[in-house]
Amino acid sequence: MTKTYQRPDLTIDQRLAVKTAAANLRAEFAQTFGVETIERFLHSSYDEFAGRATVTNYLPLLAERFARQRLRALAKVQGLSTDERPTVLFLCTHNAGRSQMALGLFTYLAGEQAIAWSGGTEPGNTINPAAVAAMAEIGIDISTEFPKPWTDEIVQAADVVITMGCGDACPIVPGHRYQEWVLDDPNGLDLAATRPIRDEIARRVLALLDEIGATALHTITTH
Known part of the structure; x- marks a missing residue:
């Protein structure tokens, strides 16, 4: 039997939505993890966003x-996953601009x-609107993404960790492959100033795909 998630600030609709989310996750991971682990991850994830959501x-x-x-x-870290595809983690300070553009480009190109x-390392509240607009110009929608923190299991599961300006705050796991991409931070910049950052990220993502043995599935037209 599962426990009801208790937060005094949840509305009835939110409680129902969390209950549905828990059911979805249990259906997907029931053969891998126990109910307590699944719900602990869901509830801690909810608490993470609830503290700064607008x-x-x-x-x-x-x-x-x-x-x-x-x-x-976690399934990959514990050897419970059969998915052997390479995993790349993009990290920056606020997860609102550079790392989100890199994620969008990589996902679009790698499929x-x-x-x-x-x-x-210090997640923001919303995605940088200039980054969203710059990506939309090349046909990639990152408007539904959201700033989020890195967690131990996510860092440990990554085969390649790309850091972008988070310095000493970026997590270091021995034996992992790291790259530091020196890029301007688009925070506070307009669309015109964000385009060159996007284009440089696109160039680096293409090179990264080649390094991990993946083929770019699309052609990117930059400005």
């Missing part, structure tokens, strides 16, 4: 998406050949 309607959905990512990472995640 719009609470989507909290259960965000928590479910992040918990799913974390559980897949199902590899897995990509992103995170921030």
Whole structure:
């Protein structure tokens, strides 16, 4: 029997949404993890976003998406996953601009050949609108993404960790492959100033795909 998630600030609709999210995750991971582990990851993910969310309607959905990512990472770390695709983690400070553009580009270009995640050492509240607009110009929609932290299991599950300006705050796991991409931070910049950053990220993502043995499935037209 599962426990009801107790938070005094949850509305009835949010409680129902969290209950549905838990059911979805249990259906996906029942053969891998126990109910307590699944719900612990969901509830801790919810708490992570609830502390800084400006719009609470989507909290259960965000928590479910992040918990799913974390559980897949944990399965890989514990040798419980049969997915052998290379995994890349993009990290920056706020997970609102550079790492989100890199995630969007990598996912678009790699397709199902590899897995990509992103995170921030100090996650912001929303995605940088200039980054969203710059990516939309090249046909990639990152508007539904959300700033999120890195967690131990996500870092440990990554085969390649790309850091972008988070310095000493970036996590270091011995034996993992790291790259530091020196890029301007688009925070506070307009669309015109963000385009060159996007284009440089695209160039580096293409090179990264080649390094991990993946083929770019699309052609990127930059400005």
